[in-house]
């Protein structure tokens with residue numbers, strides 16, 4: 435299972451993250467910490483007409499949690515809070531191109547989604 | 555220590571059709587003995603004997619079976635006392651180091667006030683930090699920390715300074731579970747006793763790697779967990795000087811087996827050490843721990859220490875060009891049991907995950923010593939730790955695994 439964990443595309447996103455900056459203008463901010471391994475993801479959002487107009491993030495952690503922050507924040511651009519709240523763990527794994535993960539690693543993969551849902 | 559893995563069923567070839575699903579792991583590279591060690595068959599057999607041949611409660615039955623169980627239980631206590639160079643009455647069974655430290659923190663602090671202080675060190679495991687922090691909130695005493703030297707050893711000059719006339723307790727790890735450094739316990743005890751403070755030694759990471767002599771350490775209390783020295787989980791020891799058990803420490807749990815006589819209004823206590831062992835104890839755990847210390851002693855401390863020093867030197871030498879080692883990596887500082895490390899720009903979690911693909915078990919994170927990591931300016935780290943069964947081959951595989959990690963993230 436974990437043989438395909440560190441695939442090219444995921445490593446590429448980890449090394450060259452998307453949206454990894456604090457936007458100059460934001461109204462919502464939320465930080466999540468994964469206490470078992472110390473991963474951190476902090477999300478910054480500006481909503482316009484209830485849609486994500488601007489999104490950025492900061493954080494540190496394992497490749498899975500950080501790649502997930504890039505891809506999850508990218509996927510919700512222009513979406514409404516209501517739609518974001520219905521995002522499932524499976525959809526995040528799909529974004530990451532990852533198979534089923536063990537519970538510990540799943541927490542890494544879903545850290546950004548959790549931060550996002552709590553932010554909104 | 556040649557072929558010692560043969561004594562550990564977990565490293566044996568899988569038996570056909572295991573009843574409980576799991577399997578044995580002949581090819582596993584187990585480098586997480588600081589978290590918990592594996593169990594040799596002598597320990598499993600001793601516990602099995604209790605369950606299949608003498609199962610009954612101890613100190614309670616008149617019948618032969620209970621006499622036999624009691625004899626096995628008390629023989630284990632005697633073995634452990636000998637192992638620590640203590641007396642039988644000074645050995646109190648707990649569920650582990652954490653239990654022992656909490657018991658001491660709860661029992662020793664109610665008389666402290668805002669004028670008093672408790673001295674810990676910068677490198678303590680959460681188990682020797684959080685109980686004191688919580689008690690400090692109740693009773694108002696302050697907590698002070700012995701600093702580290704530039705080589706990450708406990709700084710004796712700092713110890714001498716922070717331990718003062720208002721210090722009531724000095725509690726410290728004999729071996730750090732992150733740095734592997736060994737405290738100069740005797741010196742620290744000396745400073746503490748000169749100020750009439752009590753000393754507590756957290757020997758969790760020491761007890762499998764160094765011979766322990768409580769008389770020589772001159773500590774007042776010493777705690778450890780069975781599962782870190784090849785014994786069962788859920789059992790541990792609180793050693794206490796007899797005079798303190800008699801005069802300074804009140805029973806912590808009340809109930810069966812710890813009383814002499816009970817009326818509807820009051821009770822009197824049993825003799826030592828039963829006074830401190832209320833309720834039915836972890837009997838198989840005690841018996842297993844007794845077998846573990848007998849077994850460890852039978853290997854010979856000279857041989858254990860020599861083997862582990864050799865493995866440590868070999869690992870430090872192989873790893874020093876591959877990773878950033880946390881704590882002392884120089885030969886003249888005695889480092890015991892653990893090597894915590896990082897690799898620049900690769901998260902420890904990813905290191906462990908990739909090593910896991912090759913059946914190599916290491917631990918990552920803060921190793922229950924988050925303040926120490928912050929103090930060192932480190933984030934989470936990876937940690938490889940050794941036991942009597944660790945071989946150069948294991949270390950070579952770790953190094954190969956680390957090369958693979960670096961290639962994937964290159």
Ligand SMILES: Cc1ncc(COP(=O)(O)O)c(C=O)c1O
Pocket residue numbers: 588589650651652653679681682727729730731756758759779922
């Ligand atoms: C130095 C130290 N103290 C205390 C503990 C806690 O031991 P246990 O979890 O067995 O109670 C550990 C174990 O990780 C340790 O390494």
